Amino acid sequence: MYDSGKIIAGLIIFAALFTSPVWYDVLNGKALQRPDLVLPSKENQKECVAAAEFMRRDHMRLLNDWRYEVVRKGETYFSSDNGKEYEMRFTKTCLGCHPNTSQFCDQCHSYVGVTPYCWDCHNKPRNLSIQ
């Protein structure tokens, strides 16, 4: 093989450059962190609107259902399996219990790299000025 030295050196440089973002983060100590969720602590907020298992996997589907029910069918309340009724409101209900989105929603979302565009219109609760 001709020029094998050059080719192999070139390949090594290419591999190093190609994986550089990973090395950069590793060397800066910014390796991927597991989501660290702050869950509601108040006594009357101990349960989510559905089982935690379900919410973890399917909260986006639930939100989609709520939005369909409210905006297109004019419904207002969601009766949960736990026997309670919840008003189908994004800010008022979900963020009423999970007010600090950067310690909750964003933790998982930046981990998996999704950026829901909901906040372009939906507000964060008033008491936290983290708009």
Added chain:
Amino acid sequence: MSISRRTLLKLVGLTALGVTAEKYVSVHAGSTSAKLVAKAIGAGKRLAGTKPAQKVRLAMVVDLRKCVSEQGCTKCIDACNKAHNIPDFGESKDEIKWIWKEPYQDAFLDQENFYMKDEFKNKKVPVFCNSCDNPPCVEVCPTQATFKRDDGIVMIDWHRCIGCRYCMAACPYGSRSFNWRDPRPFIKDINPDFPTRMKGVVEKCTWCDERVSQGLSPICVDVCPGKALVFGNLNDPGSEVRQLLKDNFSIRRKPGLGTSPEIYYLV
């Protein structure tokens, strides 16, 4: 395994018969199963093919004799703007309007009349989305973002709006506004319970669908100091709107266009 020609032909024949039969059966069973589904989801009337007798047709009556907008009253507009996070850009080019005032002659173009009661000549008429019974905006919307609710409210689903603005072209009342800019920085006091909108979507008055769904009246109706706005079910002969329309002369905006606007003005 090998199949003789004879068996093959028999099989082909049977298959053809089966396919036809299946089509036939499903066409005829389809209506029953559709009915069952419809029953299960409580939409029997809608799927059965005939237009159901509409139980509720919401409408609004604006008593212009009681409205004092010419004296500078903007209570309905202010309450609406606040409840729905409507931005104030400070100029009219990009203005977002849900409720606004029009001079009488502009609001009722087809009522051209040079000599009229002084009172009405200077009147500023509060105008809204008319939630037409035959809404042209719904007709043209390519994504069904704008649609008519069962109670007659012409609703807009912001999640589906792609900002094509066909509806704005179709609406003869100019009831719709486009968000040319991000409205958030221009909302003085954000009401967190109602979402703002974003750049690139169309918006309009929705007769406070979020309140109506909970059995309340639109907020403008509630705050009007002179009780000039009345809201109710047009299909209920005992309702206040029906009584008012029975006892008074009413006009509507551009009725000749066939949109059947559902806001009635008493003059």
